[in-house]
Amino acid sequence: MTTPATATLLMTPAPTPPRKTFLRQLRASLAMFANAKSAAGLIILGIFILVAIFAPLIAPYDPTAQNLTETLEPPSWRHLLGTTHIGEDVFSQIVYGTRGVLVVGFLATIMATVVAILVGVTAGYLRGWKSESLSALSNVFLVLPALPLMIIIASQFQDPPLVLIAAVLGLTGWAWGARVLRAQTMSLRNRDFVQAARANGEPLYRIILVEMLPNLMAIIASSFVGTMTAAVLGLTTLAFIGVIPVSNLNWGTILFWAQQNSAFPDYWWWYVPAGLCIALLGVALALINFGIDEYVNPRLRSAGERARALRKKGMKAHSAVTAVRTGGEDTP
């Protein structure tokens, strides 16, 4: 602190700053994941990703290998999650199923989110017929009920490739995010800070990227998570109905076979794990979203903390003003 500012500047080696700023920027951009909720969600998601990558190493059996001497066995050390009606190992099916779910889920979500941001923010910022026609586009995709559309397109193919399924899920999934983003952008457009930026003559891309996008991050994040959850649910639902062929092994396929071979309610090891995996993946995504939400919108993060701190002092958060005022009267 005693060193003069000029001396500090001279002491800093010239070539390091760009590198340092890059690392710092990287850390800053990842800061939204540096809280307990996001970390927990990312760890769960990471485990699922590792399982998907190393599926052949983790799975003790071939997921479709039949063993007619060990059918419908309850969980044991030989078969961690028991076996199916034709002696397939359920645990191995879950492990390989993770791959199918994650690959399709991520592909579909990335496609949908990119389209949602482009269409939503543009439609929200523009006015008049341009905004209306973009909104009409997303509305057309919104009103078409997604699941029937997916069923029809998927049933056209004997063995639809993963990319096609992902594209269909993405095609039916972007409109939700686009519409919410448009609504929020329309609301932001009338706020003072955006009006001020426009009055200052800031270019359009800067208004959108610097002024608006940080305020849209919560909605983009929640739309990403919502789309991913919807994509996973859509995929497993299609597989459960039997539209996606068995060759695309995923958690829904397991439930399809369990339902087809009347596993309910006796053979719980056949249908409970797959459903729990879908739910666990959904919870992981939701946790990541909570973390991002609280980072972007400090009100969400601090609201609980502040309320708890107030309660320790014997005050209620939802009547904070009154409590402070009486405190002020007591000690003038």
Added chain:
Amino acid sequence: MTADISTIDPTLVGTTATRAERGRSRVPWRFLGGRVLFYAFTAWAAITINFFIPRLMKGDAVTAYMAQARGQIQPEAEKALRLMFGLDTSTSLWDQYLNYWGMLFRGDLGISISSGMAPVGDVIASALPWTLGLVGTATVLSFLVGTVLGAVIGWRRGGRLDVLIPITTFLGTVPYFWLGLIFIAVFSTLLGWFPAGHAYELGVEPGWNIDFISQVVSHAALPAITIVIASIGGWVLGMRNMMLTVLDEDYITVAQAKGLPDRRVLWRYAARNAVLPQIQSFALALGFIVGGTLVMEMVFSYPGIGLLLLNATNAKDYALMQGIFLVLVLAVLIANVLADIAYAILDPRVRETEA
């Protein structure tokens, strides 16, 4: 909501500005007119897409029907059948399109081959009340309970009610159909509290009597509970997050500083503003919920639109599929219009910039 605003005593909440605003026409006709035009366009686009989807598929109704009949129909009859189904491949696509619109305006949705050549309109009309009753009630219930719960959780932030957030999130991520299957296994097969499926027992004659109505209620209870539990998480979370944002606004502080009762600040100031995104989500979620209940009806063998659509898909009954699509699309559109009207009434900012 409208009644709410009009019954508020202006001397309690109003400033001169709000009174002046209320003095003018409260119904934004220009805004609504624009919306009607816009939704008419959306309906046209959806119907046009609906026209093209089945025609892009391999095979058509007549081919499927001919295969089903296994040569019992003379090949010469195919031409007549094609004319009857509006699938005459000898006419141009444009003529087929005009013909399709003509049929729509006459209320003629074609003939369903999977339902014994009954008119599609009649087949849908017999299934629609079941779906509307089950899905409509369950969805509205889920929205209302979830929104109120979210508002209270957001208001009592940091309190014990925060525990509900992870629970509802978990339930919201569970697939509808899986939850339905588990509930059937537990509450129907093991405990025997609810019937396992269908809308009523086979022996019961449908009619307006106590016996039939109690049958319908007991059969709808489990699927309805499943839909509410599976969909409530989104409403709770959305409302709670908006409440936390709104509660930091200056007008909340002012309202509390004025010494207004907590209940008034909660519902009239905070919740009234926080509910705006909820109304939009409600219309948006309808398409998704329709998809979810479609599978739910299959799990519960509930005789609604969803089960009908699945049967139609399996039987390649294109006329019925098109008809169901049309009904679903129109239902979601009407919900969107209603949400827009509610939104415009509640949020003057949107009304002003749009009109």
